[in-house]
Amino acid sequence: MTDTASxxxxxxxxxxxIGLATSLGEGLDANWAALSEKRVNVDEKGFAPFIxxxxxxxxxxxxxxxxxxxxxxxxxxxxxxxAAGLALDSAGIxxxxxxxxxxxxxxxxxxxxxDLNVDTGVLTAEAKGAxxxxxxxxxxxxxxxxxxxxxxxxxxxxxNIAIVHGLGGTSRTFxxxxxxxxxxxxxxxxxxxxxxxxxxxxxxxxxxxxKDLMVLYEFGDFNLKDKFAPVWARKDHSGFALGSAGAFxxxxxxxxxxxxxxKPFAKLSSVxxxxxxxxxxxxxxATLEKLWAKLPRGEGKxxxxxxxxxxxxxxxxERGFLKGHADFPVRATGTMFGHTMETQFPLGIALAAxxxxxxxxxxxNDSTGTEIEMQGAPTQIVVVGAGHWRGExxxxxxAVS
Amino acid sequence: MTAPRDKFGRPVVVVTGMGIMTSLGAGKADNWAKLVAGxxxxxxxxxxxxxxxxxxxxxxxxxVSVDPFSSTGLSERMAELVTQEALEQAGIGAKADFPGPLFxxxxxxxxxxxxxxxxxxxVGKPDFTYDDLLRISGGGKYSAYHHRFxxxxxxxxxxxxxxxxxxxxxxSTACAxxxxxxxxxxxxxxxxxxxxALCVATDGTVNPEALVRFSLLSALSTQNDPPQxxxxxxxxxxxxxxxxxxxxxxxxxxxxxxxxxxAKILGVIAGCGELTDSxxxxxxxxxxxxxxxxxxxxxxDAGMTPxxxxxxxxxxxxTPENDKMEFNTTxxxxxxxxxxxxxxxxxxxxxxxxxxxxxxxxxxxLLTLEHQRIxxxxxxxxxxxxxxxxxxxxxxxxxxxxAVMSNSFGFGGQNASLILTREPA
Numbered sequence: 001m002t003d004t005a006s007x008x009x010x011x012x013x014x015x016x017x018i019g020l021a022t023s024l025g026e027g028l029d030a031n032w033a034a035l036s037e038k039r040v041n042v043d044e045k046g047f048a049p050f051i052x053x054x055x056x057x058x059x060x061x062x063x064x065x066x067x068x069x070x071x072x073x074x075x076x077x078x079x080x081x082x083a084a085g086l087a088l089d090s091a092g093i094x095x096x097x098x099x100x101x102x103x104x105x106x107x108x109x110x111x112x113x114x115d116l117n118v119d120t121g122v123l124t125a126e127a128k129g130a131x132x133x134x135x136x137x138x139x140x141x142x143x144x145x146x147x148x149x150x151x152x153x154x155x156x157x158x159x160n161i162a163i164v165h166g167l168g169g170t171s172r173t174f175x176x177x178x179x180x181x182x183x184x185x186x187x188x189x190x191x192x193x194x195x196x197x198x199x200x201x202x203x204x205x206x207x208x209x210x211k212d213l214m215v216l217y218e219f220g221d222f223n224l225k226d227k228f229a230p231v232w233a234r235k236d237h238s239g240f241a242l243g244s245a246g247a248f249x250x251x252x253x254x255x256x257x258x259x260x261x262x263k264p265f266a267k268l269s270s271v272x273x274x275x276x277x278x279x280x281x282x283x284x285x286a287t288l289e290k291l292w293a294k295l296p297r298g299e300g301k302x303x304x305x306x307x308x309x310x311x312x313x314x315x316x317x318e319r320g321f322l323k324g325h326a327d328f329p330v331r332a333t334g335t336m337f338g339h340t341m342e343t344q345f346p347l348g349i350a351l352a353a354x355x356x357x358x359x360x361x362x363x364x365n366d367s368t369g370t371e372i373e374m375q376g377a378p379t380q381i382v383v384v385g386a387g388h389w390r391g392e393x394x395x396x397x398x399a400v401s
Numbered sequence: 402m403t404a405p406r407d408k409f410g411r412p413v414v415v416v417t418g419m420g421i422m423t424s425l426g427a428g429k430a431d432n433w434a435k436l437v438a439g440x441x442x443x444x445x446x447x448x449x450x451x452x453x454x455x456x457x458x459x460x461x462x463x464x465v466s467v468d469p470f471s472s473t474g475l476s477e478r479m480a481e482l483v484t485q486e487a488l489e490q491a492g493i494g495a496k497a498d499f500p501g502p503l504f505x506x507x508x509x510x511x512x513x514x515x516x517x518x519x520x521x522x523x524v525g526k527p528d529f530t531y532d533d534l535l536r537i538s539g540g541g542k543y544s545a546y547h548h549r550f551x552x553x554x555x556x557x558x559x560x561x562x563x564x565x566x567x568x569x570x571x572x573s574t575a576c577a578x579x580x581x582x583x584x585x586x587x588x589x590x591x592x593x594x595x596x597x598a599l600c601v602a603t604d605g606t607v608n609p610e611a612l613v614r615f616s617l618l619s620a621l622s623t624q625n626d627p628p629q630x631x632x633x634x635x636x637x638x639x640x641x642x643x644x645x646x647x648x649x650x651x652x653x654x655x656x657x658x659x660x661x662x663x664a665k666i667l668g669v670i671a672g673c674g675e676l677t678d679s680x681x682x683x684x685x686x687x688x689x690x691x692x693x694x695x696x697x698x699x700x701x702d703a704g705m706t707p708x709x710x711x712x713x714x715x716x717x718x719x720t721p722e723n724d725k726m727e728f729n730t731t732x733x734x735x736x737x738x739x740x741x742x743x744x745x746x747x748x749x750x751x752x753x754x755x756x757x758x759x760x761x762x763x764x765x766x767l768l769t770l771e772h773q774r775i776x777x778x779x780x781x782x783x784x785x786x787x788x789x790x791x792x793x794x795x796x797x798x799x800x801x802x803x804a805v806m807s808n809s810f811g812f813g814g815q816n817a818s819l820i821l822t823r824e825p826a
Contacts, residue, residue, distance in 0.1 A: 050535075072682060105677070109573075110552060112511040116531045123521030124529060134452025136514060140613040141453060149614040150682050150812070154509040154552075154573045159813025162679040168691065171677040171815060172581060175509065176553030176571040183570050187585070194592045211531050215520070216512055218538035220547030273568030275560050389548070390557050391568060 010193045014257050014264035014400065015353040017091025017250030019083040019203070022337050022347070023053035023243055027086065028354055030056075035351075035362035040336055042228045042241060049225040052208045053243035053338030058082060064164050074113040074151035075244075077160050080205025083246025084161045087201060091250035092262060094165070099260075101168040104197045105161065106188045108180040108204035108342035109173050111154035114212040118143045157205060167201065178307060179273055180204070181345030182385050182393020186271035188251050198256040202249050204343040208242030217242075222311045222388055231310040231332040232319065232370040238312040240388060243338020247347035264400045265353035270295050273393040284314060284386060288321040291394040292382070298398065300379030302328045303361045305352050307344035310334055311388040318386050319370060328382065329374040335365050345385040345393055352381035352397035405657035407671075408704045411591040416821075417664040418491025418652030420483035421764045423751040424460030424645055428486055433768050436776040437797040441629035441750050443643050449609055456621040458628030459607045460645025460752030473510050475605030477555045479648035480505065484563055484601055491652035491664060493597060494564070501595040503565035504585040505556045506578030506602035508756045512550050514610060516543075555603070565599055575811030576716070577675070578602055579649060579759025580819055584673040586653045596658035602760035603648035612644060618683060620720060632753075633780040634717035634746035635724050635788050642718040645752025649760035668767040671804065671820045672703025678814035684722065685810065689730040692816050696734045696806070699818035705804065707735045710742060710820070712775060712800065714766045714807040715790075717746025718753055723810065728788040743800055744790040749779045759809040763819055766805040770823045774799050 020027065023041040024034035034041075043054050060078055063085030064070050070078060088094040093103075122139050150156050155173040162171060172187070174180040184202050191197040217223050217240075224239035251268060272294045276287035304322065308315050322330050333348055340347060355361050361378050364371030383395040407413050421428065424442025425435040435442075442460045451457040465482065467474040494500045520543075524533045548554055556569035574581040579602035586598030615621045622631045622641035633639040659666055676698060678691035685692060700707065715727055732739040747765050754761050769775055774797055781794035804822045809815075 111509045114511075119517060120529075120531050120534075123518065123524075123534070124527065126518065127521060127524070127527045127529070132452070133450035134454070137450065137609050137613065138453035140610055141455075141616065144610075144613060144617060146617040149618065152509070152511070152614075153575065153812065155575050155811075155813045155815060156682060158677075159682055159815075162677050162814050163682065166679055168677055168679055170675045171574065171813070172585075172675075173573050174570055175507070175573055176556060176569075177551055179553065179568055180571070183568055186568075187570070190592060190594070191588070196588060196592070211535055212512070215535050215538045216547060216550055218535060219543040219545075219550075221539050221541060221544070222547070223539075275557060275568050277561060387553075389551060390553055393568065 011195060012254040013189055013192045013268050014252050014254055015249055015266050015268055016252045016257050016262045016264055017087045018265060018350045018353060019087030019090055019248040020350055021058055021079055021083040022245040023056055025056045026058045032354060035336060038363060038365045044228060050214050050223050051228050051241040053241060054209055055079060055244035069164055072147050072150060073160055076113055076205050076207035077151060077157050079207060079244060079246040080157045081160045081164050083205060084201060084203065084248045085165055087248035087250050088165055099199060100166050103167055103169045104191065104200040105158050105167055105169065105171045106184040106200060106202050107158040107173045108184040109154040109157045109175060110342055112152050113210065115148055116211060176391060177341055178344055178385050178387035179391025179393050180342045182271060182273045185346065185349060185395060186273055189268055189271050192251055192253050199252045202251055203247050203346040205246035206244060206340040206343045208244045208338055208340065213242060224310060230335040230366045231308050232366050232368040234310045238310060240309040240311050240334060240339035243340045245337055245340040245343050245347060247343050247350050249346060249350060265357040266397050267400050268395065269398050270396040275390060276392055278390065284317045284392065285321045287392050288318065288386060291392060295382060295394060295396045297396060298380055301376055302380045303374055303378045304328045304330045304382045304384055305348045306330060306332050306384040307348050308332050308334055309339050309388040314386055314388055329361060329372050330370055331362065345383065348383035348385060349395055349397060352383050355381060356397060356399050413656035414587045414590045414653050414670045415656050415659050416651050416667045416767060417493065417654050417659050418487035419667060419764045419767060420486030420650040421761060422462060422479050422483050423647035423754065423761060424462055425751055427482065429768065436750060436765065437774055439777045439779045439795060441779060443628045443631055443752050445628050454612060455616050455623050456612060457625045458631055458643065460643060461607045462605065462646040471513050471549060472606040472608050473549060473555065476507055476603040477558055479605055480555060480559055480601050480603035481562060483648040483650040484559060487650040487652050493652055497564040499563045499565045499599055501565065501597035501599060502567045502589060503556060503560050503569035503599045504582040505559060505569060505571050506582040506756050506760065507555050507571050508604050508606045509573055510550055510552045513608060516546050559601065573756065574815040575813050576755055577759055577809040577811040577815040577817040578756040579761060580809040580817035582760060583651060583670060583763055583819060584675065584817065587670050587673055590653060590655050596655050598653045600653060600760065601650045602757040604754050604756040605646045607644050607646055615644060622719065630780050632719050632749045634719040634749050634778050635785055635790060635792050636781055637783045637785040639719040639721060639724060641720050643752035645754045647751060647754035647757045647761050649757055649764045651760060668770055669822045671822045672699045673819050674699030674702050675817040678816060683812050685726050689726055689733060692730040692810060693733045695816040695818050699820055703820040705820060707738055710804050710806050712769060712802045712805045713742055713744045714762050714805055715744050715746045716808045716810050717748050719748060724788055728790055740789045741791055743775050743793050743798060745775055745778045745793040747776060759817060762807050763821060766807045766821045769805060770802055770821065773802055
């Protein structure tokens, strides 16, 4: 009912731009090289006992030239604005006012980046006896930076992208952890496929190097601790290692792309999403099965790129689902990039499109046998995104015939 | 008998159920009665101490109890109540089985101060670092807080409670969020993906830090006494908006599906439009072009001309900049009509319900169409001589209203407009 698949008579949608800034590097070549070499960038000490995949430093100036703009953002927005710029470059539309003035944007975002010094300062003062009724108000009035609010608002990632890169079409921000990334792609695809839109910038960004986020996920005991292991090897030591990444895609109708001579990485054929209740074991796997059945898969060689988090019981349920589709070799982005929450699904689509365009799936990085070698070029890749708590999404990325 | 498709061949999208809650009260009847009587829901905040704050009033919803209290919990509870009201009116689907997707406008979610303070106390020593907080967060003691402070938690709760279909979308386009939720529903129906959509917008975020954040941006009125007179859209002495809480829910259906099941049609979403402003994070482009473009896109989407709009439900926040910009841009689109079409701002009475405002004001616009009576803009004692709107000042006005434009403009360059009509065009 709320699927988005290309239907007969509907426009084919191409992925014509990809922007990546991750813990493995910036740009397509650096990320592809790291994947090919099974190189993982984890920090086991800086946030010990928690593990993060830190952003490999980038020169923000190259995509965000004004220091004033950089100062108005916190890290998650800088990463995203940077990656969005790379995607526009990749599509060959950076600075193209005609196109940027009408491009539609759908962003998957969290937000809420906090000033830990302010928070700790208030709490320790209260622990020492500060209890005047207006104490919190006064401290916040004097200690919060006015611009911090703008770095906390979810829709200000899109706002910053619009300002820095000069986007003037529409702008929508979806929230809701992992599945927000799938829904962003789903709605952008639906709008282009139906002719409501010609071209869209879709993606998200995440700063995993945030203790305030670790507190939130620690409430649910979701953080990976002490020692890194591939996602599939965490059964008795479950959890996710937060990752920093920005991943943006330019989606475009075939006709629009051809008219400007743009080459596709791949086509985005379908995005579907649902919300399993997850009250009983098996409900999530059943929902994944239902989504799988809705994808208009073809005959060619296929693979699966999943954002499986490593958190339980979701990862074990997903492994059960994957076993039923063993003819599709699997890759877990969580092993290589960490868990980048709203960004994981756009990242999965980006890697699927990259793998198809480069004629090979990147190698497995797993000791449990869940990931196996793949010979030959994949022509269809299913992107799977099941949230650590709620929300399931799936996309079909195919080679352009 | 009207055609089930609009002049562009798309399914006509109608409203068959509405639910609303603001600081004025719960439900359409109560809200409408108070709105046309010119009552204000703005009062001095009692939920938490206001010592040290520059702004001490807001349009809080204090008659809904949530335990344990959190802004996100209040947003969720209000959303649930307005959805119930909307579904009862629409009479669609079965209990806990709504036949379409959910689009929810909700404020960004964060761990809040009561929970943060609880953690601080649990550390159990006077000197500690953030790492100490992190160390004691696990073990399951606070697992409910993980669920509460997931961005998707409110939508997940509503989807389960009302049995909406597919993946519910939680969205934020700042002060335009409510309008965006309606737009997403309209688009889904026009694309033929569904015959019905549930569009909900909610905001319960009057808390100390939210007030401080807006204060630090100098966005809030500080005319605290009397609080009822603080929100002064289009007045010379306006000095900012008043934060407020509220929620609105709309059941949207294709005209064809609604008439097939004999549903009463409350109005039509004839057009929607949005346009991003890339000028500044909190200010509109001085030339107003993005807002002008937004209104023009909305008229084009509805296939209407400015002379067919006979009422404007303004964004009208009462910030010095917004109201002036809104008059200038409306003039650019409507020409001389901008000074003739009756204009009102509901925010004079209910305050600015932020994420909910677009939906709350769409519902008030539909009630205006139903009652053929325009609610007043209260506190309109000293008109701004540079804003030459035909403001419906202080007293409600009977009027022939066939088409309303409702505008929403937000931080981050978010502009969205809706056109609502009684009958399909």
